[in-house]
Amino acid sequence: MVDVAGSVGGVMSPVLQVGQWLAAPIWRQFKYLFNYRSNFNSLQEQVDKLKNTRDEVQHKVTAAERNVEEIKQNVKNWQEVVEKTITKAEQLIQQNANNPRCFKGLCPNFIIYYKQSKKAFKLKRDDIDPLLQQERELGPVSNPSNPREIWLRTSEDYLTFESRNSTMKNVWAALNDESVFMIGVYGMGGLGKTTLVQEIGRKAEKEKLFEEIVFVEVSESPDIKKLQTTIADKLKLKFENESEMANKLYSRMEKKNILLILDNIWKPVELDKMVGIPCGADRGRNKLLFTTRNVDVLEKMGSTKNFGMGFLKDDEAWTLFTEMAGNCDNVNIKKLKQLLHEKNLNFKI
Known part of the structure; x- marks a missing residue:
């Protein structure tokens, strides 16, 4: 069993x-x-x-x-x-x-x-x-984003003038020339130097000529620390103390592809030692674009490609004036134009 x-x-x-x-x-x-x-x-x-x-x-x-x-x-x-x-x-x-x-x-x-x-x-x-x-x-x-600066946005206010085309072409050719590092635009105040270099900056961004584009107004009495801080802010660079500003800015721009536009320079500035902008073998593909009233400033800073701006032609100046006048009555504008000619006033911009 x-x-x-x-x-x-x-x-x-x-x-x-x-x-x-x-x-x-x-x-x-x-x-x-x-x-x-x-x-x-x-x-x-x-x-x-x-x-x-x-x-x-x-x-x-x-x-x-x-x-x-x-x-x-x-x-x-x-x-x-x-x-x-x-x-x-x-x-x-x-x-x-x-x-x-x-x-x-x-x-x-x-x-x-x-x-x-x-x-x-x-x-x-x-x-x-x-x-x-x-x-x-x-x-x-x-x-955190890196929003485009206002001046880089498309400008409907920029007017193309024949007398400015040659300067625009020359500066643009220099920007595309790898052997050129510094470029200058000079002329009297009010000629439109700032407007021209900003338009060139917009074109450079559109065609992706540079990785970054920075625009800084220098002013008549430049404050080096303020200049360093402004450039650093636009490049999203942080400083722990002022003593390291030049060295850190130098390292940030070293051998890069950055267009730095310094507008309205009144006197020479030691860019590499004082500010921290690579100007020698470490500059890489960086470019410096200056505007100034005095060509001597550009030459003393070592700028090799400098282009002067003169007055607009009479018809160009009038076109600019009427454009800036905006909503003014056309009859009054015509009367003003006639008055200027009667008084033999030299209408230049």
């Missing part, structure tokens, strides 16, 4: 094992139907939570955009996936609400319930839960 029992036990053990193997997947499939309502309730709760999280992230994004900051790409990607997932979940929830019933509505369609319950469970587990976890790992939604 013992041998028979042992024999039967030996036969039943594999059978029970097979039964256990079959029971596990059967139960996993049956639980989708058994947990039908709880799966959809859980899905709805997580969708609501994901919506709230999405709105919180969007508030941060909106605040960052108003502060002209750059939104991180991983945040944008997360927002895009969240919107698609919410839409997908809401469609499934709506389908569930509109489920057809068998036998003229007397009982539910268990096959559809099973399929939808399985989708709801997996959508929550595989899509929504990971998105909520990813949100905790996003960190700050933005990085």
